[in-house]
Amino acid sequence: MLPPKMANALRNMVSPETRDTVRRLFVQDGRRHWKGYALSFVFMAFMAGTTSGLAYLMGTVINRIFVEQSTSAIWILSGAVVALSVTKGFAAYGQAVTLAKVGNRIVADNQKRVLDRLLTQDVTFFSGSHTAEIMMRFNTGAQAARNVLNLIITSLGRDLLSVIGLTAVMIIQDPFMALIGFIVMPIAVGGVRSLIRKVQKIFSREFHSAIQIMTESIDAFQGIRTIKSFTLEDSQRAKIYGRIDKMEKASNRMMRAQSQSGPLMEALGGVAIGLVVMYAGWSVLHGGRTPGEFFSVITALLLCYEPAKRLARLNIDLTTHLLGARMLFEILDRPATEADAPGTPELVVRGGAVAFDEVVFSYRESEPVLRGLSFIAEPGQTTALVGPSGGGKSTVMNLLERFYDVESGVITIDGQRIDTVTRRSLRQAIGFVSQDVFLFTGTVRENIAAGLPGATEEQIIAAARSAHAHDFIMGFEGGYDSRVGERGTQLSGGQRQRIAIARAFLKDAPILLLDEATAALDSESEAEVQKALQSLQTNRTTLVIAHRLQTVINADKICVIEKGRVVESGRHEELVAKRGRYFTFHQLQFAGQQERLSA
Numbered sequence: 001m002l003p004p005k006m007a008n009a010l011r012n013m014v015s016p017e018t019r020d021t022v023r024r025l026f027v028q029d030g031r032r033h034w035k036g037y038a039l040s041f042v043f044m045a046f047m048a049g050t051t052s053g054l055a056y057l058m059g060t061v062i063n064r065i066f067v068e069q070s071t072s073a074i075w076i077l078s079g080a081v082v083a084l085s086v087t088k089g090f091a092a093y094g095q096a097v098t099l100a101k102v103g104n105r106i107v108a109d110n111q112k113r114v115l116d117r118l119l120t121q122d123v124t125f126f127s128g129s130h131t132a133e134i135m136m137r138f139n140t141g142a143q144a145a146r147n148v149l150n151l152i153i154t155s156l157g158r159d160l161l162s163v164i165g166l167t168a169v170m171i172i173q174d175p176f177m178a179l180i181g182f183i184v185m186p187i188a189v190g191g192v193r194s195l196i197r198k199v200q201k202i203f204s205r206e207f208h209s210a211i212q213i214m215t216e217s218i219d220a221f222q223g224i225r226t227i228k229s230f231t232l233e234d235s236q237r238a239k240i241y242g243r244i245d246k247m248e249k250a251s252n253r254m255m256r257a258q259s260q261s262g263p264l265m266e267a268l269g270g271v272a273i274g275l276v277v278m279y280a281g282w283s284v285l286h287g288g289r290t291p292g293e294f295f296s297v298i299t300a301l302l303l304c305y306e307p308a309k310r311l312a313r314l315n316i317d318l319t320t321h322l323l324g325a326r327m328l329f330e331i332l333d334r335p336a337t338e339a340d341a342p343g344t345p346e347l348v349v350r351g352g353a354v355a356f357d358e359v360v361f362s363y364r365e366s367e368p369v370l371r372g373l374s375f376i377a378e379p380g381q382t383t384a385l386v387g388p389s390g391g392g393k394s395t396v397m398n399l400l401e402r403f404y405d406v407e408s409g410v411i412t413i414d415g416q417r418i419d420t421v422t423r424r425s426l427r428q429a430i431g432f433v434s435q436d437v438f439l440f441t442g443t444v445r446e447n448i449a450a451g452l453p454g455a456t457e458e459q460i461i462a463a464a465r466s467a468h469a470h471d472f473i474m475g476f477e478g479g480y481d482s483r484v485g486e487r488g489t490q491l492s493g494g495q496r497q498r499i500a501i502a503r504a505f506l507k508d509a510p511i512l513l514l515d516e517a518t519a520a521l522d523s524e525s526e527a528e529v530q531k532a533l534q535s536l537q538t539n540r541t542t543l544v545i546a547h548r549l550q551t552v553i554n555a556d557k558i559c560v561i562e563k564g565r566v567v568e569s570g571r572h573e574e575l576v577a578k579r580g581r582y583f584t585f586h587q588l589q590f591a592g593q594q595e596r597l598s599a
Helices: 004-013 016-032 034-067 071-118 122-127 133-174 177-192 193-222 225-229 233-259 261-284 292-313 316-333 393-400 424-429 446-448 457-466 468-474 493-507 523-537 572-578 582-598
Strands: 354-364 367-377 380-388 409-413 430-434 511-515 541-545 557-562 565-571
Touching: 004 354, 004 430, 016 316, 034 292, 071 133, 071 292, 071 316, 133 193, 133 292, 133 316, 133 557, 193 225, 193 233, 225 233, 292 316, 292 424, 354 430, 367 393, 367 409, 367 541, 367 557, 367 565, 380 393, 393 511, 393 541, 409 511, 424 430, 430 493, 430 523, 446 457, 446 493, 457 468, 457 493, 457 523, 493 523, 557 572, 557 582, 565 572, 572 582
Parallel strands: 380 541, 380 557, 430 511, 511 541
Antiparallel strands: 354 367, 354 409, 557 565
16 A cells, blocks of 8 residues: 555646546556456566565575575575576566557557548548648557556556565565655655646647648658749758757757656665665664665665656656547547448439539538539430639539538439438449549559459459550559559659549449549640540540530530539530630630640
């Protein structure tokens, strides 16, 4: 039992928030791995027992060998010391391996839980959070959960048991000696209380500084072309250097705060040892105590110093890890914004008719993007959306895939409201190819196969042939096993587009969305991609966004979207004949082309 004064000090040091976080970690992770922690606790008990045994044995060694000068005692006691030391070594190994395995499993489980929770969040969450912050929480939070549990377990199993065992040795050898430890310990515990809040504040600033460094570094690496094009190397370097310097200062403050308990513990440890030496020396010389008892007490006190110091610093060491664990819980506690209600039916696509009926939507309050937009994309036909930038064309595709939900109005597919069917079945029915193609870091084969997990080699090659991609793929040294680089940077724009089209071919969805799929390509690449797109559009309900009208003049229907509404619709010839908004766009584009040709 701890003395009441020390117990009260410990309770006052632990805030309700800390207790709640620790309790949740033990319920969530500790309970599932209690067998591993129990085994490690057994190993730590052996470590504490052997450490105490060595301290106690030291008294016998001094008395039997150096005072009584017993020859037989040399072999017996030396063997006992070796046995205890070997036992302690194996116990330390077992404890380290067991805790490592349990800790690694906790990290893996928490990373999986965080990933699962993140994948249930909508696009709004990711657009409002930088990748760096998400990754910091993903990695640091998961590791913090392990570190908190391991720190508490080792403090209780290794340090506390060692202190108890060594204190018992001192009590057995001389009860008065133990009183010194009970006097010093509350002073040490109380001395570190004032450091807790300081460490919490510094770590919080340090964590956010780390996020800023990672955020700006990722932006710099991903935007390296822009940086070099605008010769921004010096300004980017200065900005990130400033962040790094602030991080360095925060880290130094953290180290100073964490180290402030060191001088206190060193001083108190010196006082304790000095008092013991004075008392024990006087007892041996004038009180009839044996030298063995003196050395046993001194050994126990010296061995007790490090675990006692770690126990006194426990709350400080826990502080940084607990903040990381709370950041983990912030992610795990987020409600799943894309969870479908139980029993939600799946979308059944018969023809693929897509209808928008008086749809209203805004990304920001009081700034509507769609203002009662209505149109129908007929099954198996191509419907083109044209109009000025900011009119809401890309928003149509975002809403159709339910990356966002409408504020009012209805979107249906074959008469089924898309907000009443599962998101998974809805998105499985839609293929998407955009101007900004995203390729995963990996091989050409892996990126095509993303369209249909588990696809066979024959299916992958067939999709690549349909996308007019097979020939250039086979021209690579590694063929389908060639690496595409981060975001496909090792491929040309036309090659990336055709890989994305092959992926869409493999998915074979009845509804196809094309968002400026050829806008960034040169004429030769565009011609190849257009061939692939024409094949892909066959017998599919296709929605096309295009600023270049030349790419949509053959569409079955063209909808002119302006200020969130369809202001005109019809075939190319009909809209030109009306001489309305479409005719104006047409004249502006083709007049410009004629001027460039004549020049």
